[in-house]
Amino acid sequence: MSAIATGIDAVQAQISSACSRVGRADKDVMLVAVSKRKSIANIVEAKTHGIRHFGENRVDEALEKAQDLHEGVHWHFVGHIQSRKAKDIVRLQPYLVHSVDNLKLAERLNKYAEAANITLDILLEMNISGEASKSGWPAAQWKNNQEQRKNLWQEIEILLSLSHINVMGLMTMAPFYDDAEQTRPVFRALATLRETLQASLRIELQHLSMGMTNDFEVAIEEGATIVRVGRAIFGERD
Numbered sequence: 001m002s003a004i005a006t007g008i009d010a011v012q013a014q015i016s017s018a019c020s021r022v023g024r025a026d027k028d029v030m031l032v033a034v035s036k037r038k039s040i041a042n043i044v045e046a047k048t049h050g051i052r053h054f055g056e057n058r059v060d061e062a063l064e065k066a067q068d069l070h071e072g073v074h075w076h077f078v079g080h081i082q083s084r085k086a087k088d089i090v091r092l093q094p095y096l097v098h099s100v101d102n103l104k105l106a107e108r109l110n111k112y113a114e115a116a117n118i119t120l121d122i123l124l125e126m127n128i129s130g131e132a133s134k135s136g137w138p139a140a141q142w143k144n145n146q147e148q149r150k151n152l153w154q155e156i157e158i159l160l161s162l163s164h165i166n167v168m169g170l171m172t173m174a175p176f177y178d179d180a181e182q183t184r185p186v187f188r189a190l191a192t193l194r195e196t197l198q199a200s201l202r203i204e205l206q207h208l209s210m211g212m213t214n215d216f217e218v219a220i221e222e223g224a225t226i227v228r229v230g231r232a233i234f235g236e237r238d
């Protein structure tokens with residue numbers, strides 16, 4: 001068996017055992033194979049081994065790959081998006097954009113989606129860890145900083161009113177730790193934020209996109225509905 005097939009089997013087994021530890025069903029966790037910097041040949045191999053969802057983090061690379069391969073696969077966009085690239089994101093017609101991290105970007109995506117006559121499914125990226133290097137809405141203090149919370153709530157209410165984007169949930173990236181257990185509070189805080197938003201705004205946020213190669217098992221235990229896994233499937237990137 002190829003390294004990619006072996007990787008997929010191992011990741012799926014880990015997803016299964018994480019689910020069973022907390023009484024969840026495997027089918028409630030979507031695996032997005034993050035194929036950035038990997039070749040179409042590698043992606044086709046993963047597809048042959050049952051993967052249908054692929055994630056990319058550069059707009060040009062994603063557009064190129066989506067042109068080469070569109071039958072039977074769904075493209076997810078997981079990387080930081082510059083405002084001027086909003087139109088290209090809409091052209092990609094991704095299955096889901098995980099990384100919408102500010103209101104201005106959301107408004108531009110909405111405008112181009114309207115012009116293209118599509119509705120774009122998106123997640124809102126939250127900076128739960130508070131690391132300066134991370135994208136996302138400032139949300140490290142959402143529980144006890146009234147101003148941060150008020151700002152977040154206000155912007156989400158505006159987002160919800162946009163006609164051509166559909167807010168499907170929240171996404172975050174945890175800091176890197178050698179011990180994945182240390183990511184747990186970050187994932188737990190995102191899950192609690194989702195519940196709080198659902199109750200207070202009376203909305204449904206279907207997805208929690210959290211967990212990568214280093215920490216996806218912990219993320220699943222904390223309620224991830226989507227995990228974004230690259231290296232454990234495709235190997236290290238150049």
Ligand SMILES: *Cc1c(COP(=O)(O)O)cnc(C)c1O
Pocket residue numbers: 034036057078079173212213214228229230231232
């Ligand atoms: C690269 C990337 C991943 C996958 O990371 P791995 O450590 O390779 O699993 C997941 N999410 C985002 C946003 C990424 O940029």
